[in-house]
Structures are given as structure tokens and as C-alpha cells.
Amino acid sequence: MMLRKIIAITCLLAVPAHAEEGAFSEGSKAKSWNLTGQEKALFSAKVVDVLCELTGDCPAQCGAGKRQLGLIRVADDALVFPAKNGQPLFTGAATDLLPYCGKTVDVDGLLTGGDEIRAGSAKLFQIQRIREAGGEWTKANKWTKDWAKKNPDAKGKGPWFRRDPRITKEIEKDGYLGLGLAADKAFIKDWY
Amino acid sequence: MMRLLAVATLALCAAMPAHAAEGKRIEIKGELIDTWCYFSGVMGGPESVVGTAHHTCAMWCAAGGIPVGLLAEDGEVYMVLKLAGDDESNGGDTFLTMNNDTIVAEGMHYARDGINYLVVSEVIANEGIPNHTHEDFGVTPGNTIPDSVVDKVLEDG
Numbered sequence: 001m002m003l004r005k006i007i008a009i010t011c012l013l014a015v016p017a018h019a020e021e022g023a024f025s026e027g028s029k030a031k032s033w034n035l036t037g038q039e040k041a042l043f044s045a046k047v048v049d050v051l052c053e054l055t056g057d058c059p060a061q062c063g064a065g066k067r068q069l070g071l072i073r074v075a076d077d078a079l080v081f082p083a084k085n086g087q088p089l090f091t092g093a094a095t096d097l098l099p100y101c102g103k104t105v106d107v108d109g110l111l112t113g114g115d116e117i118r119a120g121s122a123k124l125f126q127i128q129r130i131r132e133a134g135g136e137w138t139k140a141n142k143w144t145k146d147w148a149k150k151n152p153d154a155k156g157k158g159p160w161f162r163r164d165p166r167i168t169k170e171i172e173k174d175g176y177l178g179l180g181l182a183a184d185k186a187f188i189k190d191w192y
Numbered sequence: 193m194m195r196l197l198a199v200a201t202l203a204l205c206a207a208m209p210a211h212a213a214e215g216k217r218i219e220i221k222g223e224l225i226d227t228w229c230y231f232s233g234v235m236g237g238p239e240s241v242v243g244t245a246h247h248t249c250a251m252w253c254a255a256g257g258i259p260v261g262l263l264a265e266d267g268e269v270y271m272v273l274k275l276a277g278d279d280e281s282n283g284g285d286t287f288l289t290m291n292n293d294t295i296v297a298e299g300m301h302y303a304r305d306g307i308n309y310l311v312v313s314e315v316i317a318n319e320g321i322p323n324h325t326h327e328d329f330g331v332t333p334g335n336t337i338p339d340s341v342v343d344k345v346l347e348d349g
Contacts, residue, residue, distance in 0.1 A: 124227065
């Protein structure tokens, strides 16, 4: 059992983190998160609905919060895919980007992943700050406030993901491993 | 009439994005995964943030609006923009509840600027979660299962 734990911890520490400067790092004030392939990035881009951009299926307001949003970078016309906002709380970027649908903004954050995870793969983007051209910077941290408004009955102690009714329902049904409650019990007895 | 047709065509073109990409219909098998933890290394190596070990965290991330991806058998990752006809890729129920399931999907594949995207029209098969990574990694992150839950199971024997 101890050997398995040591192997697990070794694997968790095995991914190198590199604070690299990249083509769009100049002027960035993004904070390091020690991510794989990390590079700071500050650039101007148009906020788009990714599904619309690729397929031509274009509902109003970039899907009004339902869809993943992307960034068409002004400098090179590349579609950059944002995966994360600035909160260290398992929160994505689309909610923070939605108010800027169709607009050109400046974004500041971190690019991560890429070749170090999968050869030929582009890096994903984590947004830390955003502003309309010429406007004031605002932090990309609106997700949890939006969640609290949508889940008024889920108030309580602890982070949102411990109280989210959809998640707690899934865990009550299929357990933490997703294999059922009996599998959870057997795992806990074996591992802890 | 021709003028009307021309105006209608122009209006349609204006409504389309400038870069609508060429898609390719594919059938593909893979595991639905949390793309942020997979690519960022924030929780450790890629092999530790898939399957049962990372199932609860993957649900947290999906509910939080982090993009769900399909990790194909060849190691390629596809960002899923529509799943079984549901386009609520920003935290929707379908994306949340199918996390870490291994599925066979039919849909359209788009590639743009180094990222693969998948629009799944139909899930042909769903194997549940056969990737039992908890046997090697425990759970990631390590505090996924609250101490109170662990203590109760151990006390109950």
C-alpha cells in the first residue's frame, strides 16, 4: 500500500513546470501558476462563440452563456481556446468572457500545455485580466458570483463545488470514483 | 428577383463567421476528460487526471465550465463543443454527467490553430468508466473525498 502511495506521489510530481517567455509575453502582468509549458500572454482578441466560428451555428449573444467562447487573436488571426478563468476554484473562462461577446478586448493570462503534453497541440489559455480596448482592467473572477446567484439554496460553508446540487446528486448516486457507493467503500478501506 | 437573391445571399454571408472551418465526419472512441487538469499539469501528470482517480474533480471542472475533451485511443484530445446534440458545453448537465465515460461517438471533427474540436451528434456506445486509475493514483486531488466520509467508512468497518 505504501509503495503505491509513493508511486502515486512521484507521478503527481513528474510534470515539469516552466515559466517561459513567449511571443505574446511582453507587458503581461499575469501571475505564475507553475503550469506545464506555462508562458505569460497579453494580446488583443475578438470574443467569439467557438461552435459558431467553426460551424456557422450562431445563436444570439454567443449562446447566452451555454457555450464555450474563444478568442480570435488580432495579431495573427489565431483562434485561442480559453479553458480557465483567474479563480483557483475549478472554474472556466466563458462566463467571464460572455459580456464581451463580439467585442475586441485585451486579455492577460497564461498559456499552458502544448507540446509538453501532446506534440503538435496548441496551448490553452487561462484568463486573469480582461478589458475592452481603452477600458479599465477587470479581474476574470466572476464565475463564483454567477454561480451563487443561480444557486441561492446552496449557501453554506466550504467552496462552491462541495455544495453544488448537481455534483452532490451525482456523488450520492455513483460515488467519488463514479463506480458506485460499494466501490468507494472498498477503495477507502484499501487506500486510507 | 436576382437582386433580392443577391441581397439575401449577402445577408446570410454576413451572419456567418469569417472563418467557418471545413469539418470532417468521424466515428471516434475515447474518454471524456477534464481538459484543464490534463493540459496544465496543475494536479500532476496526464495519466493521473483521467479515469476514476479524477472523476469527482472532472465533475467539479465540468460544472465550473471548464471545457470537456475527448481523449482518443491514439492520445489526441478533442474539445467537445456539442455532446449528443446538447450544445451547453459551458457547464451543462450532459457534459457534467458523462465525465470519464468511455464512449464511441459520431460527429464532426474540426481542426483549427493546433486544437481539435468535436461536435458529437450521436453517442453510439457508452462503456461507463473502465479506466480505474484510482488503483494506481488514489484520488486526484488527494482531498477529493472529505475526511468525514473517510472516517465514517473506516469507523463502520
